[in-house]
Amino acid sequence: MTSDHAAASMASDHAVDIDRHVKVYITVFVALMVLTLVTVAISRLHLSVPIAVTVALLVAIIKGSLVACYFMHLISEKKLIYAVLALTAVFFAALLALPIFTVSDGYWIH
Amino acid sequence: MDIPYTVEVRRDTGLTNGKIGIWLFLASEVMLFGALFASYILIRTGATSWPRGDTILDVPLATFNTIVLISSSVTMVMAWASLMRRRFGTYRIYMGATILLGLVFLVVKYFEYGHHLRMGEFPSTNNFLAIYYTLTGLHMLHVFGGMVVNAYFWGPGAKLWKTNPVWFTNRVEHSGLFWHFVDLVWIFLFPTLYLL
Numbered sequence: 001m002t003s004d005h006a007a008a009s010m011a012s013d014h015a016v017d018i019d020r021h022v023k024v025y026i027t028v029f030v031a032l033m034v035l036t037l038v039t040v041a042i043s044r045l046h047l048s049v050p051i052a053v054t055v056a057l058l059v060a061i062i063k064g065s066l067v068a069c070y071f072m073h074l075i076s077e078k079k080l081i082y083a084v085l086a087l088t089a090v091f092f093a094a095l096l097a098l099p100i101f102t103v104s105d106g107y108w109i110h
Numbered sequence: 111m112d113i114p115y116t117v118e119v120r121r122d123t124g125l126t127n128g129k130i131g132i133w134l135f136l137a138s139e140v141m142l143f144g145a146l147f148a149s150y151i152l153i154r155t156g157a158t159s160w161p162r163g164d165t166i167l168d169v170p171l172a173t174f175n176t177i178v179l180i181s182s183s184v185t186m187v188m189a190w191a192s193l194m195r196r197r198f199g200t201y202r203i204y205m206g207a208t209i210l211l212g213l214v215f216l217v218v219k220y221f222e223y224g225h226h227l228r229m230g231e232f233p234s235t236n237n238f239l240a241i242y243y244t245l246t247g248l249h250m251l252h253v254f255g256g257m258v259v260n261a262y263f264w265g266p267g268a269k270l271w272k273t274n275p276v277w278f279t280n281r282v283e284h285s286g287l288f289w290h291f292v293d294l295v296w297i298f299l300f301p302t303l304y305l306l
Contacts (some may be wrong), residue, residue, distance in 0.1 A: 022188070022191055026184075028184075039300070039301055039305065040305070056305055060297055071186075071290045078125050081130070087137075088141070091144075092141065096148050099151040
């Protein structure tokens with residue numbers, strides 16, 4: 001294969017790769033829209049607060065993961081980015097744990 | 111002197127400096143919003159009663175804004191994909207749509223805030239409204255900041271495309287990462303404030 005052919009082939013592969021990405025973006029977009037409607041629909045069921053909080057956060061985590069993995073390309077990032085985010089997750093968890101420990105004497109969401 | 115590693119990746123990290131820079135910035139943003147979410151949990155769990163968000167706030171309007179912001183995330187990533195395909199005209203359309211959708215979000219928020227203020231519902235009225243104004247206000251500032259950066263890359267900043275298309279594509283990717291983060295924050299704010 002000549003270098004011109006090799007370059008043309010690489011460019012073609014690259015275009016196909018991006019086309020595949022675009023299809024994924026559209027699929028994720030549809031999923032996010034459906035999950036948004038699911039979130040609102042669940043809130044209308046008037047579940048008890050602990051269950052409502054759990055379900056709402058679960059759906060939000062799924063939506064957030066879709067955005068982070070596909071729109072922010074975290075599904076195929078370098079190790080250093082994962083390391084930065086892992087450290088952030090540890091501090092974030094500690095931050096959220098502070099109020100939980102504070103109210104661990106019997107109180108919970110009213 | 112040129113800024114190093116804007117186009118080519120560093121051997122040790124496999125990343126450009128811009129990419130690692132924006133992720134470190136986003137890590138600090140996680141802590142900023144995390145502190146406010148932790149405050150929200152503390153205040154809510156410590157309260158003897160707490161109103162459901164949908165009894166005070168406008169859920170249909172917020173649902174519309176959620177759809178607007180998610181759509182803007184898609185147009186943002188499509189703008190970047192257009193540059194990767196070397197289609198600058200298409201990039202401009204998608205980036206323009208992203209900016210417009212951001213503007214729609216802010217206009218809806220303006221009407222939402224206006225309604226509450228006319229009803230005499232201020233941040234000082236109660237803890238729920240204090241949390242609502244603080245979290246959504248900070249989020250709105252982020253939307254505005256993202257719009258300013260995106261508008262720069264749609265307009266004057268786009269000159270870089272002619273001289274260094276790879277660097278320009280990287281810069282759009284980085285501003286996109288910020289924009290998606292703003293979307294991500296709203297995905298958690300929406301159920302937390304409006305539905306629970």
